Amino acid sequence: MRSYSLIAPAKINLYLEILGDRPDGYHELVMILQSIDLADKIDLRAISTDTIRVHCDNAQVPADKSNLAYRAAELMAKQFPESFAQYGGVEITIHKKIPIAAGLAGGSSNAAAVLVGIDLLWKLGLTQSELQELAAQIGSDVPFCIAGGTAIATGRGEQLSPLPSLDNLYIVLGKHRSLAVSTVWAYSTYRATFGHTYTRNIQNLESRAQAVHSGSMVKAIIHEDGAEIAQKLHNDLEKVVLPEYPKVSQLRQAFQASGANGAMMSGSGPTVFALCTSLEQAQQVHQQVRQIIPDPDLDLWIARMCSGGIQVS
Numbered sequence: 001m002r003s004y005s006l007i008a009p010a011k012i013n014l015y016l017e018i019l020g021d022r023p024d025g026y027h028e029l030v031m032i033l034q035s036i037d038l039a040d041k042i043d044l045r046a047i048s049t050d051t052i053r054v055h056c057d058n059a060q061v062p063a064d065k066s067n068l069a070y071r072a073a074e075l076m077a078k079q080f081p082e083s084f085a086q087y088g089g090v091e092i093t094i095h096k097k098i099p100i101a102a103g104l105a106g107g108s109s110n111a112a113a114v115l116v117g118i119d120l121l122w123k124l125g126l127t128q129s130e131l132q133e134l135a136a137q138i139g140s141d142v143p144f145c146i147a148g149g150t151a152i153a154t155g156r157g158e159q160l161s162p163l164p165s166l167d168n169l170y171i172v173l174g175k176h177r178s179l180a181v182s183t184v185w186a187y188s189t190y191r192a193t194f195g196h197t198y199t200r201n202i203q204n205l206e207s208r209a210q211a212v213h214s215g216s217m218v219k220a221i222i223h224e225d226g227a228e229i230a231q232k233l234h235n236d237l238e239k240v241v242l243p244e245y246p247k248v249s250q251l252r253q254a255f256q257a258s259g260a261n262g263a264m265m266s267g268s269g270p271t272v273f274a275l276c277t278s279l280e281q282a283q284q285v286h287q288q289v290r291q292i293i294p295d296p297d298l299d300l301w302i303a304r305m306c307s308g309g310i311q312v313s
């Protein structure tokens with residue numbers, strides 16, 4: 001085959017706890033990540049020149065070397081120079097559905113799709129863990145995007161253990177089109193403001209242990225108890241993003257007032273999601289939030305949790 005189309009799903013964070021600083025400058029995390037069926041489509045085509053080309057139907061997405069999809073192709077070319085020479089270059093076309101800089105790992109998922117797609121194009125036969133090792137060189141969330149589903153992530157987010165899948169739950173996502181939050185800003189502001197409370201700071205170990213609950217979230221997931229999962233949603237980055245972005249805070253309140261089981265910001269934001277145990281409930285929440293915030297700048301989507309990562313379409 002000279003071309004492949006891949007589905008690259010977004011993720012939400014059901015749980016994000018910042019434990020401390022790492023020697024590499026990143027933060028040590030405990031996260032629970034969940035794929036959702038809001039997805040980009042990535043077309044990959046082998047081309048005869050030894051170049052990497054990126055196109056995207058959204059002009060806000062960079063089409064140069066800073067695109068994470070480009071970086072994924074470049075990494076594969078560097079890692080497998082003989083295959084690059086044999087099969088030639090690659091043209092990547094991104095059909096964007098996932099909002100950008102939204103805390104939904106759109107760029108990471110695109111990069112994961114390119115790794116999976118080039119593995120197929122060049123007939124490399126890499127295992128999932130080999131693909132995930134390459135993925136970790138591109139970004140902390142990229143290894144998760146390869147496998148998808150429901151997983152607990154530790155380290156800087158790249159150490160993964162799968163959890164039972166949660167494909168019967170619905171979410172309503174909301175994002176103001178004019179807002180974007182930089183992940184670098186969110187983590188550095190968190191460090192500057194809350195660095196003294198890190199678990200690794202022994203003084204606060206006891207109070208912190210009482211406050212966090214990743215174990216009870218895992219239990220709720222194992223029981224597939226949507227109402228319980230909603231109670232255990234947690235994201236430390238809310239502490240810096242919500243005060244800085246009042247619209248995100250208002251949206252979170254609107255979701256909570258609309259009959260959802262729970263609401264939380266995803267990743268570094270500004271997307272907020274509401275957890276619902278049925279499609280009907282999600283439709284009601286969608287309608288009510290639209291009434292509470294009639295702002296045309298606010299985009300709302302209904303999505304379903306899904307059990308897989310990158311799929312060949």
Ligand SMILES: C[C@@](CO)(OP(=O)(O)O)[C@H](O)COP(=O)(O)OP(=O)(O)OC[C@H]1O[C@@H](n2ccc(N)nc2=O)[C@H](O)[C@@H]1O
Nearest residue numbers: 026027103104105139140141142156183184187267268269
């Ligand atoms: C916050 C989260 C939650 O899932 O996702 P997004 O909101 O970006 O989707 C992730 O931790 C983001 O993952 P990802 O976007 O892949 O991060 P990377 O490219 O590896 O890192 C971007 C920047 O975030 C900070 N960073 C990231 C991960 C981590 N464990 N500690 C950090 O301090 C660093 O400043 C780093 O330079």
Ligand SMILES: Nc1ncnc2c1ncn2[C@@H]1O[C@H](COP(=O)(O)OP(=O)(O)O)[C@@H](O)[C@H]1O
Nearest residue numbers: 066067068100101102103104105106107108110
């Ligand atoms: N393929 C891509 N899709 C979206 N954004 C990308 C991509 N490649 C690089 N970027 C850049 O990465 C930044 C973060 O985008 P994204 O991955 O959508 O958000 P987040 O890290 O919040 O999940 C954007 O500001 C954008 O400039």
